Amino acid sequence: xxxxxxxxTMTPVAQTxxxxxxxxxxxxxxxxxxxxxxxxxxxxxIEVRSAEIIExxxxxxxxxxxxxTPEATVDRLRLTPERVRAIASDVRGVVAxxxxxxxxxxxxxxxxxxxxRQIRVPLGVVGIIYEARPNVTVDAAALCxxxxxxxxxxxxxSAVESNTALVRVVRDxxxxxxxxxxxxxxxxxxxxxxxRELMRARGQVDVLIPRGGAGLIRTVVENSTxxxxxxxxxxxxxxxxxxxxxxxxxxxxxxxKASRPSVCxxxxxxxxxxxxxxxxxxxxxxxxxxxxVTVHGDERVLAHADGxxxxxxxxxxxxxxxxxxxxxxxxxxxxxxxxxxxxxxxxSSGHTEAIVTTSQAAARRFTQLVDSTTVxxxxxxxxxDGSQFGFGAEIGISTQKLHARGPMGLPELTSTxxxxxxxxxxx
Amino acid sequence: xxxxxxxxTMTPVAQTxxxxxxxxxxxxxxxxxxxxxxxxxxxxxIEVRSAEIIExxxxxxxxxxxxxTPEATVDRLRLTPERVRAIASDVRGVVAxxxxxxxxxxxxxxxxxxxxRQIRVPLGVVGIIYEARPNVTVDAAALCxxxxxxxxxxxxxSAVESNTALVRVVRDxxxxxxxxxxxxxxxxxxxxxxxRELMRARGQVDVLIPRGGAGLIRTVVENSTxxxxxxxxxxxxxxxxxxxxxxxxxxxxxxxKASRPSVCxxxxxxxxxxxxxxxxxxxxxxxxxxxxVTVHGDERVLAHADGxxxxxxxxxxxxxxxxxxxxxxxxxxxxxxxxxxxxxxxxSSGHTEAIVTTSQAAARRFTQLVDSTTVxxxxxxxxxDGSQFGFGAEIGISTQKLHARGPMGLPELTSTxxxxxxxxxxx
Numbered sequence: 132x133x134x135x136x137x138x139x140t141m142t143p144v145a146q147t148x149x150x151x152x153x154x155x156x157x158x159x160x161x162x163x164x165x166x167x168x169x170x171x172x173x174x175x176x177i178e179v180r181s182a183e184i185i186e187x188x189x190x191x192x193x194x195x196x197x198x199x200t201p202e203a204t205v206d207r208l209r210l211t212p213e214r215v216r217a218i219a220s221d222v223r224g225v226v227a228x229x230x231x232x233x234x235x236x237x238x239x240x241x242x243x244x245x246x247x248r249q250i251r252v253p254l255g256v257v258g259i260i261y262e263a264r265p266n267v268t269v270d271a272a273a274l275c276x277x278x279x280x281x282x283x284x285x286x287x288x289s290a291v292e293s294n295t296a297l298v299r300v301v302r303d304x305x306x307x308x309x310x311x312x313x314x315x316x317x318x319x320x321x322x323x324x325x326x327r328e329l330m331r332a333r334g335q336v337d338v339l340i341p342r343g344g345a346g347l348i349r350t351v352v353e354n355s356t357x358x359x360x361x362x363x364x365x366x367x368x369x370x371x372x373x374x375x376x377x378x379x380x381x382x383x384x385x386x387x388k389a390s391r392p393s394v395c396x397x398x399x400x401x402x403x404x405x406x407x408x409x410x411x412x413x414x415x416x417x418x419x420x421x422x423x424v425t426v427h428g429d430e431r432v433l434a435h436a437d438g439x440x441x442x443x444x445x446x447x448x449x450x451x452x453x454x455x456x457x458x459x460x461x462x463x464x465x466x467x468x469x470x471x472x473x474x475x476x477x478x479s480s481g482h483t484e485a486i487v488t489t490s491q492a493a494a495r496r497f498t499q500l501v502d503s504t505t506v507x508x509x510x511x512x513x514x515x516d517g518s519q520f521g522f523g524a525e526i527g528i529s530t531q532k533l534h535a536r537g538p539m540g541l542p543e544l545t546s547t548x549x550x551x552x553x554x555x556x557x558x
Numbered sequence: 559x560x561x562x563x564x565x566x567t568m569t570p571v572a573q574t575x576x577x578x579x580x581x582x583x584x585x586x587x588x589x590x591x592x593x594x595x596x597x598x599x600x601x602x603x604i605e606v607r608s609a610e611i612i613e614x615x616x617x618x619x620x621x622x623x624x625x626x627t628p629e630a631t632v633d634r635l636r637l638t639p640e641r642v643r644a645i646a647s648d649v650r651g652v653v654a655x656x657x658x659x660x661x662x663x664x665x666x667x668x669x670x671x672x673x674x675r676q677i678r679v680p681l682g683v684v685g686i687i688y689e690a691r692p693n694v695t696v697d698a699a700a701l702c703x704x705x706x707x708x709x710x711x712x713x714x715x716s717a718v719e720s721n722t723a724l725v726r727v728v729r730d731x732x733x734x735x736x737x738x739x740x741x742x743x744x745x746x747x748x749x750x751x752x753x754r755e756l757m758r759a760r761g762q763v764d765v766l767i768p769r770g771g772a773g774l775i776r777t778v779v780e781n782s783t784x785x786x787x788x789x790x791x792x793x794x795x796x797x798x799x800x801x802x803x804x805x806x807x808x809x810x811x812x813x814x815k816a817s818r819p820s821v822c823x824x825x826x827x828x829x830x831x832x833x834x835x836x837x838x839x840x841x842x843x844x845x846x847x848x849x850x851v852t853v854h855g856d857e858r859v860l861a862h863a864d865g866x867x868x869x870x871x872x873x874x875x876x877x878x879x880x881x882x883x884x885x886x887x888x889x890x891x892x893x894x895x896x897x898x899x900x901x902x903x904x905x906s907s908g909h910t911e912a913i914v915t916t917s918q919a920a921a922r923r924f925t926q927l928v929d930s931t932t933v934x935x936x937x938x939x940x941x942x943d944g945s946q947f948g949f950g951a952e953i954g955i956s957t958q959k960l961h962a963r964g965p966m967g968l969p970e971l972t973s974t975x976x977x978x979x980x981x982x983x984x985x
Contacts, residue, residue, distance in 0.1 A: 156903070160926045241948055245937060252929065254959050333779070337959050352760070356780055358960045379982040386984035476583070498977050499587045502679065510672060510980030519985070520976070521668055532681050532764050532973035533785045534961040546959035549947070550925050553937030555806040557813035558946070 154311035155281040163230035174222040176304040187296035253279030255337040262343030265293040278544035330355035362527035365395030365482035372488035373406040380487040389422035401462040416441035431464035504537035581738040582708040590657035601649040614723035680706030682764040689770030692720040705971040757782035789954035792822030792909035799915035800833040807914040816849035828889040843868035858891035931964035
């Protein structure tokens, strides 16, 4: 163990982390009732101080507009009285969720009479690095508080005024309830250096969760000695099997692709069994065209393009690995289910893959062989979501295999410890 | 996703990893019956080819003796007919364990009628870097096979002949059963470079588990982009509370320290409440002396040393953080339970801490506030062990909070995936 340097000689980031650890120690044994009261106080404070939050946000907006930021991005940044109320309401949603801390995960009496219990405990200090909207600031704080964790937040510089105001309101509410305000802190300092320091704070920060684009996530994964949970890259596939209800397949395809193309659970590639291609592709291409989707098809898909009214362009190898996040989809015809699985194994980011089939054997084989966070049978890829899965809010969708996989709710923000109780037992 | 280079142009380590991934794909859907049959075939083959294994081991032993390796180390390396039989018997022990793959971890029917199931799946490719005895080679292979994972093994160069022979026998048995022998492979090449390459194989290797000294573990943690599970550093504490059965406390202390000092769950520090120190310390110091233990005590411990017959030397700050792994123990008197907890928070490696107390309130507070993999109440620290906990063999004891904490059995070698089943569900 490395000896800590005295507080006064620490960098601002190290001081922040040190205070977070101290706060985490106080949070860990809190009861659900205490934590829920704080969350309600936070929700109330956000509503009461809405004007202050919107004023701060206006400064971010003005700066973004001056810089010529695209209107869609500016809109994601913008807070309105309605959106502030929605943020408060989301915090109340977290109040309603069960507290994972203290849950007995397994337990038994050992042959020698020792009582063994494995119980959930908070992780400790959670670092979240995000590029998204200011509501993530409060969402993350609420989920971490409820699970007994202190949180270090690092939003994008474009939202710094909004995030500062939101965190001030949250901290005031926590302090007002007699709990340590340092449970929720922004990582101080400008530029990349503070994030770099956070990524090297192994032993002080228990986990880093990057939420944002592929570039951000890669940077954190490659430079962090703190354990990282990768989130959110989704190159999702819809596979239409030889035996499938064509209308159902079209509906699932269009919903998976076009109901909200900018999110990670939207479909990016269509795979079609060759036997159903003649019946399915003309209808599918027409429906995609109607939804405004451009298809990047292989030769066998292009062969069905005529008369469908669809925009079909030839696919290049890059298309198979692209997460478009737009009204585009790659498409190819495959010889059989195993070829579809092989394609997915090679190109998928391991987020969500759907099969549309009436065959029980095909459904079983596909779910067994596909190795992604979620496999959907006769359902849209869009269901991979914490709230859809009934977990309440989510802190992200993990696409890695360690610790958490798929939508991460409150239990995924915990670790466990074993408690062994005897009456003088020795080995 | 990075495009893989053609197999022929890969480095030997990359080729090994590539073959492991292919094997992992074949292992994942295997039934328990098939996996158990292979394990039994491996156990039989190890017994039948015992002479070949011992012959290879003799070459390692000769080399170690020539190099003037200490006899204790040579003995750990040595395989005898009896030890080879024990290795085979451990494999049969893994056969008896339940298969974690396919276990439904949670499941529900969502409000919209979708069926949601979260099931255990293999991690994929597990890398194990170890310094220990050759039996780890077979243990790790058996546990990984049973949990459907391919394994890449990197033992110490001093055991290379033994490990090569053992892996040859294991691979022959796997191949003989018609399964991919590449499920079990040694990482090829000499020196540090192959290990370095393994540590950068993110996306190809799913997890690295270093087993060995603190130096090895630190190197892997700091240089790996592959997710790592830290194992095994144990600076364990025994705290004797104000209210405690003195004889029980002495017995637990001596067992925790001296029953096997070289292992990670042995106690390294004794903390004594000031109120019980006069009654407890003279007996404890005498018992430790009898067990051959040198005590590194603070001033208040030293005050009780006279007449105990114990070897007590003054403790330095380094003693609080030292994992002796020898017949030494640090000891200090604390003002109260909270000071004991504060000492543990500052110095412990977070492995196992024990409290000896007759007070229910003290036991409750200690278990709540101490944040280690295992908290023992009126029991020896030595119980933190996969086999003692009833998990069968263990792949290591994780001292980190993510994914696995404490003794790791078969479930800890798995991830999960969600299966969502509908009949045309869209959002």
